Structures are given as C-alpha cells and as structure tokens.
Amino acid sequence: MRRFPRDHVAAVTLGVMAAAFSTTSCVGSIGDPGDGGETNGPGGAVQRVGVMGARRLTAVEYNHTVRDLLGEQDAQAALVLPADRRTPFDNDITLQTASQALIAGAEVLAADIAAKLVADPARRATVVGCEPSGPSDAACFESFVRSFGRRAFRRPMADSEVTRFGTLLAHAEAEGDFWVAVDSAIRAFLQHPSFLYRVEIGMPVPNQIGTFALGDHELATRLSYFLIGSTPPDWLLDEADGGELATDEGARAAAEKLLDMEEARKAVSRFHALWIGWEATANPSMQLETNALLDRTLFDEQGSFQDLLRADETYVDAALAEVYGLPPPASGFAWTPWGDSGRQGLLSEGSFLSLGAKFDDTSPTQRGLLVRTRLFCNEILPPPAGVDIDQPPMGADPNACKIDRYDMSTRDGCKGCHVQMDPIGFGLENYDSAGRFREFQEDRPDCPIPGDGKLEGVGTFNGPKELSDLLIQQPDLNECVVTHLYRFAMGRYKLDDADHAFIDHLTTESAPSGEVVVLNALLDFVSSPEFRMRREEDTP
C-alpha cells in the first residue's frame, strides 16, 4: 500500500472567515466536540470509544458476502430482505429491527442460494473442498462445516457448533444424497445469527465499565466490512487466527492490504454515493464518470476530498460530453478537460447536479440543503407547520420567473433558514437536473438565469467551479468529511461526545497540512486504539 507522507499533501490557504456558517435559528453543527482536550492524554483513547452493537448485514453487504463465500453472483437480498433505511447511509443499527419479513426473507434467500450452489458441480466442489464418498460421508461433511463455518461466521466454529451442524447429515442419509446435507447446512449458515449479524462481544477493558476490547476475529470483521464492504478474506482470518491484528501496526498492515483490493475502491465509491446521495438518482454513465474521479483522485493520486472538488477534467463518453458541452472523446470513455466551461470537479458532474430535483426541475432549496447537510454537516430544521412543501413556490406572482417566485430567502418567517440554502442553489441554477447548461428557464425565454449564488457568511459565486473554490477554502469541510466517514464506519447517524472527540482527533491526525487525505483518514481510523474497542449501547 502506497501512502504519501502527511507533509506531502499540498497545503492550502485556509481563509478562515469568522462569519462563516454562523449559527442561526435554523442551522447548527451536528454536535459539540465535547471535552476532547481531556482525552488526549494517557488512556484518552478509551474515552473516545464509540458505541457499537450487533449490526445486521445490509442487503448490499449480504450480496457481497455470499459472492465471496459461495461465488454467488446474483443474490437478490435487496429484493427479498426488508429494505435498509437511509440516513443517508444504509447501515444504521438503530433502524435495524428483526421482523417476520426479515426472518422469512432470510429463509427464502438462503434456500435460493443453497439450491443454486448444489446444482453447480464445479462451484459446490470448491465450497465443500472434499469429494464425498457417499451420502453419509461424515468426515467430508465435518470438514466442510468446519472450513465453511469459519468463513461464514468470520471466526472458528466451536466444536459444539460443528456437532450441531453435523446432525444435518441425517437428511443426506434419509434422501441418499450427500448434497442434501450441504444444501441444509448452507441454509442454516445463511440464517444463522453469527452470519446475519456482526456480533461483537470482546473482553472488558479493566476499570472502564461498559468498554470492551474486540477479539481478533471481531476486529477482522469490522475492518473488512468497513474497507471492502464484505466478509474478511481468508488471509485476514488467518492473520486473526495468528493474533497479528492485535497491535496498531498489525491492524494498519492488514488495512493497507484491504485497501489494495479492487473491492476497496468500490466501497469508497459507495460511501460517497450514499453520503452525497447519488446512489439512487444518477444514471450508470454518470456513476461511471464519478467513480473514475474517485478512483483516480483518492486511490491513484492519494488525494483529499478537496482534490475531488478541484479536478480539472472528467471522464465522459460522447453522450455525457454532449450534456456538458464538451468535445466528444474519440471512442468510449476518456478523460476530457473541463476547459473554460465554467465547471470543475465533482460538483460539476451529473451525479451531483441530478440531486435535489423537485417539481420537474432543479430545486435551489434542495441543492442548498444538500450542500449544507452533506458538505458542512449543518442541520437544517424542517419547515414549520403551515408550510406546504409540496407546492412550487408561487411568490407574489405565480407567473413570475422562478428566481422571483423563490422569495423565501427574503421573506420574514422563512428567510432564517432559506437564506442558508436557496442562494447556494441559485448559484447552480444554470445547470439543469441532468447537468446541462441553460441560459434561460425552461420554456421561458423571458426568464434569463443569472446563476449568481451566495454562501452566506462566506462569499459569492457563479456556477460549480466557483462554488468548489469557496468550499475548498472552508476548514469545516475536513471535519464534515471525517464525520460522515465515521458514521458510515460505525453504522450510526446520531453521535455523542465520545464520537465527536474521536472525530476531532482523527481530523487533526489526518489533515496536518490542511486537507484530509481520504486514504490517510481510513488508515489512521482503523489502526487507532479506538477502532479496536466498543462501548456498550444504552438499552432503549
């Protein structure tokens, strides 16, 4: 794993503006950092340990896991299991509740996956790992249970567990077919709580009631699902078996190997798609374009989130180039300079500009809300009672141009919140919800779009390039990036003082030169003592 030293990261001028993001009645930061200063001394890590419980695999994690365990390429977890609610992430433990729908869905999925496996001689031979001599070959079945069980449970199976699974061989004997037992075992594994949940128990930390140090296999599991979105590879389980993950260095070395895997790039891409929000809205070409930017900037160039905002070229095919008004590449997808198009970086791409559409058009309010909540971790209070957000703003004249109808940022009772959002959106208004440039409001040549925007308390801008330049200069951006990364890693949206103390600590560690290098943040996070512990949840 390559990694730039921290001082290699280009320093930027941090034009801290005192008035930036001043708290208003409707905007605030997610939470106070707590008494982080007291947690930096000896034993401080313990005071920064986050709460963690038994997290259920999300549908995406489930699909990845059975792909890696069984070679199953087409598991339908997203269709069959109850959908994972977004916060914006899909893994919030506080929203995971067992239900009849979950139990029934898990059984259906397990049955489908097991049936497909045993019907595929090559794949089942690989998974089972021995050639059965007959329906009652107990040795082969036990060997399979023990080896597959270690991978499915992400820890060695207890002998008592192996014995219980061994009883399933009776089905093979009854039906005269060894593979009936394999089918039964796969069904049982995939419905088992040690598979469906990432159970962490650990060992109590002395003199720290409610804090536990993770076991090696629990740590391997936490590392793997965070960094590659799937079950630990065999080599990682081997390292856990050998106790190699117990130190900062060991965990860091394992993390570097995980980050070298192709799946890590996909996991980082998915984190961004959930965080910023284009998972459900961007079309495949736009996602490919954005993933190329993430890959190149964060992995190949080991850059920062700010580097995503300052990219001067993009990866497009002819159709996307036409949308952006760029010259088409000679063939397929190719890196193409933004040139003097007024665009720059991630915020110019269709993935971002397709977000926040409403009323069959862009919504300056929604775009502004997105920037506030996702890039600055501000919380904007919901509209008060009496505000109908399902009707397009009418202003004083419903036939007026859109910019005049959206008068909420100047109207008493509305402006406290809307001044934080709408002027951001109007600075992007020259770009429709496909990312195409427009000079006039659709079907209204009498309504030119000036495209002038304002980041309240920071400065003015016009278009995504100038907005990006303003954002790059904001120091709060670093902490927000780390905050979202932490939420995703811990599977919790709501954070407490210990979480904020750790986020502060990690932000400082990962951005000594002013910008959080994403790979550095990932490595610093997973090799920290805090990552190897958990704090007991409060009961509801």
Add this chain to the structure above:
Amino acid sequence: VRTLSRRTLLRGLGGAAIALPFLEAMLPRRANSATAPKRYVYTFAGTSIAGNEANGNLVVPAATGPLGPGLPQGMKPINDLGIEPHVSIVSGLLIPWGDAPIPPGGRRIGFHASSLCPLVCGTRSAEDGSEAPTAETSEFLAAKTLAVDPALQTLTYRVQPAYYRGSNGTGGDRGKISARFGPNGLEQVEPITSPKVAWSSLNFQPTDPAELEKAQALLARRKSILDLVADDTESLTKRLGAADKIRMQRHLDELRALEKQLEAIQPGEGACQPPADPGQDPPVGGAVEAEGGYDPGGGYASDGAWSNEELRATIMMELVYMALVCDRARTASVMFTQAQCFMNMHPIFGYASDLHEISHGSMGWADASMAPVADCVAWHVKHFGGLVKKLSETADSDGGMLIDNTALILALEGGHGWDPEQSNERSPHSTENMAIFIAGRAGGLNAGGGKHVARPNDHPVQVINTALHACGVEADLGEVPGDMMGDLT
C-alpha cells in the same frame, strides 16, 4: 357518535363487570363446521379523493342509500366485479387536526403522513413530527381475539416496495401501517414487500400426493434447520450485552413464531389450493428524480418509479385470500401505496406522473383533477374488490361463504376540503370529507347490501371499529370510541 360500543357501554356502567370476550381461538381450528372463524383485513391507499382546487370528487356517490349500477369513477370496479351487496362506503368523515395539542384521534396540521397514525391505530399523531403509529394497529388488535393461536400469522404486506423519491428507500414510517405490543413496548412491524417472500412464508403444501411427499420432506428439513438456528440464537443471546440481548431476542421471537407456524402446516384441501409460485419479484424501480436525467430510458413515460405494482398487488391479494381460505391467517394488513405516494401511474393509466403529483394537478387543475385522482382511487378499489369477490364465491367451513365471516377495510389517506396548513378551501391536503370502504358480512355487516352512508364529521376510525366489532373484537381502536353498526348492518 350514534352507537355505543360494548366497551363504551361497560365503561358507562362503571367498568365493574367486564365480560370476557368470546375468543375464536377458543374453538378448535377448522374443526367446528358450525362456527367458522372471523377474519379481519385492513388495507390502505396513499391518496386523497380529489385533487387541487377540485369542486367535489368522483369517488363518493352523489346520493346516500344502496349501491347500484352507475357508481362514480372511483368506485367503478365495484360495479365491474358485481360486489355491490358486500361493500359500503362511508363519506363525510373527518380527522380533527391541531398542533400542541393535537386532539384525540387527530393529526398534526402538516398534512403529509399525519393522518396515517390515526387511520391505522386510532390515536393522535405524534407531536414531535414522528409519522409512526403511536399505538397498536387494528389488525394486531383484531389478532388478540381472532388469531391467538401462535400458528396463525398476522399478514403485513406492502405492495409499493420503494418510496421512489430521494434515496428511494422504504419511505420510512410512510411505508408502515403496522404496530403491535411486544415485550419492550410498542414496536413497528416491518411489512413484507416481496411477493416471493410472502408466498414462501405461507408454507403452502401441494395437493398432488407425489409432490406432497417431497414437500413434506423439505418441510421436515426446514424445521430441523430452523430448530438449529433458533437454538444457537438463544445460546448467543445469553452472552450479549443488554441492548444486543433485546435485539437478538426479537430475532429469536420471530424465529420461534415461524417454527410454530411450520409445526401447524397441514396439506391443502377443498378450496385451500396452493397458489402457484410467483417466481422472482419484479425489479424495483428507481427514484422519480431520475426523470430529470438525460437518459432517455428514465422517467415517468418510460415507466420509471414503478415496480410492477399491478402484478405485486394481484399476487399479494391472492395470497391474502388463500391465507384466509387455508386458515394460515385470520388477520392481515395490506398497504397498497405509501403515504404521499410517488408511484408512477403511467403504466396503469397512461398518466406520466405519480399519484401524489396527480393529486396536485399534474394531469390538470381544478375540476379536471378529479378524474385522474378518481382513477387512482379506483385502482386500489379494484384490488380490494377482487379479494371481496373471491371471498364471496368461496365456501366457508360453516356452510356459508367466507365473506359472511370477514370484515374488510379500505382506508384512504386524505379527503378533500379545508387545508389548515395552507388555508385552502379545496385541497387534497385535507382530512375533511374523507371516505372509507367497509366490506364483508361478518357480524351482520352489509346485511341489507352495500350502501353509501354519510356521517358528516364522524371519525373514520368509527368505521374501522365497526369492522372490528363485527368480528367480535370488543375494544375500540385507539382513542376513538364508538362504531356505526347501526348504519352498516
């Protein structure tokens, strides 16, 4: 309130002598041909009855009285199916509103999803803005009387699998209409949205002897696998911290419930014929915002924001029907569409818009918005009515028909009229002039045939109470006392 429920009457007498309710579960299952069990089905439509600025609606008949031919557009499927004798509509209903305090059985002033709670559990919506039910919902209240046997499921299905807006997730609380009391208090119940899972979880057994033998072997295997998993879950639970223990105990409870259901499985007989395996689920559609993309394959006209709810509804209602016939379940809820429904109506009616936007005039403003909204209501009535019709044609164990022992509700999210949020007189963001369908003949319901009953400013939950009481449920739902038995029997 014109009719006092028995509970209300007992309260009035001082509550000193509470009669024990008659429990269907006290009877042996499917054994007593003289007394067939009662069944209760609650369904929900995420729509109001007319659109913005409309002058009236095309759902409620102009006159009260018996339902006959020529029903309005929103009720036309009742004519098409010929089920007028079994379905009534009650109109003019009202859910009160307010903020701090919200009145009993009422809703917040903000419209969207605020009527959901009172409509499913009879209690006022939460003042903190939460959209979840704040009390037990009607099908779980009914189950306490009708489905005490642990082998009986309470079905909770949702036809519209995704919200189709924003992250295109589940819709959160807008996609849930079920809640029950568990060991740790009130808990929401996740609906099954997959027809494949719904079919599988009913554990139908084939009637062909050769197929039955194989199915029985598989059933035995499933039981032993489930037993292993449940036992291991129980062992694991003991080793966990308090919060995880609660989490895993709920998982275990659901596993044990499935075990009990499997133990009670009997081969089908008579009308209980296993429906065909529906196969893989239709793909889940994307978010409506994707319409704005440059991709010509996206958008309403290309049937985005659609997961073939037509097929999903058909399968799920068939499964509800067969679950009642086969006595797998006696209580059920089906959420056809989510509150503030963004399902694309183009594949059904050719309207390149979603249900919510249609109610706000996307297919035409003022009176023109009545017809598309009525079509959307009619789509729900069609699927609701399809179940009613099948129940009316299927013999029950007591020699009558299933419909004679069943009560069914179709609740609509909104009415039409005053919107306190926008001070608008003619808005779909209103809980004035609400209408609710009540079908079936349990307890003498619709004894004289279906009718249109106007009950100005009464609460829609009184209609739900009527269905519950008709099934032998003593209690009223939530905070709304009384029923309309006198009008609907």
